[in-house]
Amino acid sequence: MLSERQMMILRAVVRDFTNTGVPVGSKALAKQLPIHVSSATIRNEMAALEEQGLIKKTHSSSGRIPSVEGYRYYVDHLVKPDPLRPNDIDVIQSSLGGDFHKIDEIISQSATILSNLTSYTAFTLKPELKDSRxxxxxxxxxxxxxxxxxxxxxxxxxxxxxxxxxxxxxxxxxxxxxxxxxxxxxxxxxxxxxxxxxxxxxxxxxxxxxxxxxxxxxxxxxxxxxxQERFYVGGRLNLLNFSQDSDVDSLKSLYSLIDKTDDIASVLGQPSDKISVRIGNEMTNDALRNFSLITATYDVDQHGQGMIAILGPTRMPYSRMLGIVGAFREELAKKLLDYYRFYDE
Amino acid sequence: MLSERQMMILRAVVRDFTNTGVPVGSKALAKQLPIHVSSATIRNEMAALEEQGLIKKTHSSSGRIPSVEGYRYYVDHLVKPDPLRPNDIDVIQSSLGGDFHKIDEIISQSATILSNLTSYTAFTLKPELKDSRxxxxxxxxxxxxxxxxxxxxxxxxxxxxxxxxxxxxxxxxxxxxxxxxxxxxxxxxxxxxxxxxxxxxxxxxxxxxxxxxxxxxxxxxxxxxxxQERFYVGGRLNLLNFSQDSDVDSLKSLYSLIDKTDDIASVLGQPSDKISVRIGNEMTNDALRNFSLITATYDVDQHGQGMIAILGPTRMPYSRMLGIVGAFREELAKKLLDYYRFYDE
DNA sequence: TTTAGCACTCAAACTAATCAAGTGCTAAGA
DNA sequence: TCTTAGCACTTGATTAGTTTGAGTGCTAAA
Structure with missing residues (x-):
């Protein structure tokens, strides 16, 4: 459906906007893109992208920002998870390296680590067998x-x-x-x-x-x-960073949401074995309209399946976040396997 | 030090300002006060009060607001606790009426009740013997x-x-x-x-x-x-209401403060048997500069002494709050006595 | 298909003008 | 000596008007 060039432009729009928060215009793109066409050409392509509902303007003469559908296309087709920064690897290693006396400590610590890495709010759920007895x-x-x-x-x-x-x-x-x-x-x-x-x-x-x-x-x-499934939450306070125009009411409903186990469980949804991204109003909950949620499951062999998730603004750097979540789920699974091995055998 | 009339004016300034949040001017006072003098007279008196540091202006031609010292004088000499509203009594009765299976449930519930009554943040501490063994x-x-x-x-x-x-x-x-x-x-x-x-x-x-x-x-x-003393906190989210100019950083430090048991213990301070009010920068902690803290102890005979507290903006209606705290401490003590009696004898 | 050029739009930033509330001060009155 | 009417002055808030700059869509030519 999209030409190569359109994809390149869409990708650049998402990248720029998630990094800077400023709507991106044709001129900036023309300068930045590897191909070498004029801003007018870019404008035409952008009009085409807008036609398809992937990007939109904030007002009639503004630059473009991605629409929810644009983010979706980007996440589904264009994004490539960033590899972890060396620094991030250090953080994970050192925070998860210590000795733990119970699973819950590891899981709760994981929520903290994830929120530190991302500076968003993180959720973790320990591995669960389907029907525990x-x-x-x-x-x-x-x-x-x-x-x-x-x-x-x-x-x-x-x-x-x-x-x-x-x-x-x-x-x-x-x-x-x-x-x-x-x-x-x-x-x-x-x-x-x-x-x-x-x-x-x-x-x-x-x-x-x-x-x-x-x-x-x-x-x-x-x-x-x-x-009840028991979620651990890390970086609650980070939600304050995104309270655009300091809307106290929506903040309040957001916080009451994440403090109710049942609600957050229903938001995070069913485990599925891949990493899933839900963007803005793709989540039915109104309080999450301006947020995106990345969830991922992790398997610990016969001990069942757990889940990790991060909640941040729709305008988040997806490539970096996907990289972090992807890498962390594996680290966590590894750590838990070690833990079970140590105590079970 | 203060004349009757000056006290009357100071009281009115605090009352008005805590109710409306707007600096109060001489004209409004002249109209409202029971004595019948002109606004010019009020102005003179206000100048005297300002001289003594009890009230201040927000800018050179504004009405007056109480200074920390003004609040202090008001609380120490002028305020009279309001009696509870019938509605408040209902709330207490019904929330504290049910059956409880442990002290902690009562104490934690109390924090919720207090925060509901005041719409501020409330802390409760269960009765403690001095050195538990x-x-x-x-x-x-x-x-x-x-x-x-x-x-x-x-x-x-x-x-x-x-x-x-x-x-x-x-x-x-x-x-x-x-x-x-x-x-x-x-x-x-x-x-x-x-x-x-x-x-x-x-x-x-x-x-x-x-x-x-x-x-x-x-x-x-x-x-x-x-x-560790274990505080229960009610109405955390109410702090969001007073984040003037939505200063995210100070909000964050406020929240990290109230989530650290040791910190909050040191802020609440030593039990003393009367109700104590600490205003703004009377508390050393910087995050609390714009807040006031009302603490009160309650006695449960040989079971020791507990504490309740509410944290709200410096600009709070003290008479009403003092009324609530004073009444609630007694209700709580009564409830706990009943509880102990039921289980101990 | 691409692009230079141009008219147009809009938010944001700045300026100027007005308003309302309040003050301090002075001088006269009780 | 205390009170008060009157007045000049200060200030934040509000409103309207301008300017600027980034951006757009469209047209016509390459």
Missing amino acids: LSGFRLVPLGKRQIMAILVTDSGDVENQTFDVAGDVDGEQLEAVVRLINDQLVGLTLPEVLKKLQAEIPAQIANYLQSPQGFLDIFGDVLTRAA | LSGFRLVPLGKRQIMAILVTDSGDVENQTFDVAGDVDGEQLEAVVRLINDQLVGLTLPEVLKKLQAEIPAQIANYLQSPQGFLDIFGDVLTRAA
Whole structure:
């Protein structure tokens, strides 16, 4: 559809605009492009590109900026991920080099690294098996009136919560409840557990506890949290950099968005094995109209698939960002493989 | 030092300015004040107030706004806390009315309530005994390679952390370590524990574990966290409302400030039993130059003393805010007393 | 197909003019 | 001695008008 020359121009428009933020005009392009044609020719080509909806003007006599469709074409056909800068490699190596005692530390640290590399906001999700199953449940008495409920899944997730109980803690009762849970529910997927929890369990538990509701609440809480994907977020504050015309309201809705696990999960969407770029209003969420989201999955063999993502202004240098995300997913997968190898074998 | 009339004028200037944000002029005051003098008289009085540094002009022919000293005088001598609005009472009652299973839920909820009432940012700190002591330590094996460390203090704080260990978990070893900790350290204050942890403990632990360092790290982590005061923050996003001229940098430093426990602890300062107001640059921290902080302590009998605080623009309606903070501290203390009574007796 | 040339558009930056709110000061009155 | 009417003056905000510069589309010729 596009001639070679048009592609070259589109690429240059995106490059220039993402670097400088200023609409680019025909003269600047004529000077800069490797081919040697006059600005009038460029203008004609630009008119053609505009015709196809790939670039647009900010006002009738301005230079051009890419439209969402233009970015899309650029990302799909024209961009080549930049190789990492030596400096970036150092950052990754040193930040991911240390000793970690749990997966979550690595994942959370990764969000920070990614946000540092990009100076945008980053999200990371740890590798997950598709349907993780309940693998254990404990109630640990902590003191006079305090109990900690601990729930473990077969993918190694741990959720816990302490709560207070009135009256003395009866060790017998606790044991019985724990046994009940472990007998009836271990091995089921979390949604299945949740279903049973609403169906037969309450009646059974009533045999052991005089006031089962409190316990069911707690267990439900912990379970729900375990069932939720837990994103780590790095560089939250970087969003402030792009609050064009300091629109406090949209900033607020943006922040409430990224702080709600469910919302952010739905925005990040399904894992797919390639790197995906979503641009501006390609995301249905209105708060993200001026943002782009790059997501990528990473595989850690039998331990499942995780996800990393960065959220920045639509006007981001895609080639560099794609380079960073692409390289980082591999580094992270490698690091996690090492980690699992160390602790599993 | 100030005449009655001057006080009246200062009070009116602060009231007007905090309500409208517009510098107030002599004419408006003359119309509004209960005494009946001309604007020229008011002007003379204002000149006197300015002489004393209590009010100032934004430019040579503008109306007056209070200076930090003016706010201070107002807060110290002129303000009378507003009674709560019926609506506010409802909010408190309904948000604090539900059932809670742990102190922290009440405290964290309180931060949210306070921020809702004030539309500023609120901090809450749970009641603390002066030197809380280690009252228990557990290591709970969770799965193949996972262990959870749990630390409990005598004031009911619980900190926990999971970590992975290489090689099989040896129940014997864990028991021995737990016994060691409980024998040697329970009953000590946390700083004392920390000191011992660096002195004699490592050698002793080396008897039971082949690689004690990992364990010591974890234990140190959990301990440090337990020793830190944990503030709950409500209404973070409200800070965005006051980012005058949308200065991204100062906003960023503000946010990094309130997210660092140690920093915010030092800003909030020592508990004192009255309600305290710190205004603008009375706080040394530069990021807070345009903010005021109202802190108040609350007592829960033998369970110690907690703190609540709100952070808003220097230009805040102090009478209303003082009313809210004063009323809320009492509501909270009452609620907590009930809570303790229910679970303790 | 390319390009020089030209008329045209528009945002941004600057200037000038006006307005409204407020001040300080002076001199007269109570 | 305190109060006040009156007045000259200052200042930020608003508005309208100009200028500038970067850019465009279009036409006609190469």
